[in-house]
Amino acid sequence: MDKPVKEETVLNGRYKVLNVIGTGSYGIVYLCEELNTNENRVIKQLRPSKRRSKKEVEMFEKEIAVLRMLNHPNIPRLFEAFSNNGDLFYVMSFIEGDNLEDQIFFKKKTFNEKESLLFLVHLLELVDYLHKRDIYHQDLRIPNIILKNEDPFLIDFGLTNQGLSMDSYHSTSPSSSDKQRSILEMKQQDYYDLGEILLYLLYTTYSSESKKALPWTEELSLEKGTVYLLKRLLGITEPYSNTSEISADLHAALLK
Known part of the structure; x- marks a missing residue:
């Protein structure tokens, strides 16, 4: 079992984890607060158990590349991608609903x-x-x-x-x-x-x-x-x- 990042953990020096809002076969999704702006963000993490799979890493990177290409008000906006202790993450806008x-x-x-x-x-x-x-x-x-x-x-x-x-x-x-x-x-x-x-x-x-x-x-x-x-x-x-x-x-x- 992949353990989610604990609540209150600060990722990349600026995103405080509030809670887990979704889990999938290869990703864990968190609701976070961006400390610089006090705005909510969504962060997706590649499951730690998937890091050893080249295919899974490529899929995660492809998802990031696709989001970078998109600029539509009804599609999440990508802010950045980062790694932490070998774990891969990316940050996108939070859509309330x-x-x-x-x-x-x-x-x-x-x-x-x-x-x-x-x-x-x-x-x-x-x-x-x-x-x-x-x-x-x-x-x-x-x-x-x-x-x-x-x-x-x-x-x-x-x-x-x-x-x-x-x-x-x-x-x-x-x-x-x-x-x-x-x-x-x-x-x-x-x-x-x-x-x-x-x-x-x-x-x-x-x-x-x-x-x-x-x-x-x-x-x-x-x-x-x-x-x-x-x-x-x-x-x-x-x-x-x-x-x-x-x-x-x-x-x-x-x-x-």
Whole structure:
């Protein structure tokens, strides 16, 4: 077991650990106070047990490199990265709010069909921002979306991939066609995840009267445009190849 840094510990001479706010398979996340500004910061630490793994260290460094490339108000801002006694850390902005999973399952937040589609509009804007920079999140899930004043913020870039940097993550350089195919697959993984999130939102207003589990196409009563959008996002029918196509169908569904 990896022991988290103790509360009240001061990291890098300026960040006082307040508490642990999350743990993952390869990272520990702390809420800290920056002593120079009295502002809250989030610090992510690579688990000490993962330091011996070159692959895990590279993933952690890749996450830092990706965050350095991003400058969006709805994505955490990277402040700095540092090491302490061999442990690796990076510091990012703190986003105050609850993640979408907690909002749905603990606070019983609901979304009707129109609200679900409008929420997806905001998420798609974030995905489009990433894809235009050749960055693919690959882990779009409701725990990785924070709601602040009803506005979605995207977090956790630990599984993110960069299309332009794929050569460094292959033992042999891929051909141009293989690379394009891999990039399309990464895009469509993000699109599939958007479809899953949309389904979660739509199910918040669904109450089952049947004990038998049915597919969403039978359980949910949706407008044709929403069904068409979902089937393409989830790859049931022809999958989308870019965010512009999704945006067009999303806005068409909203007009119904």
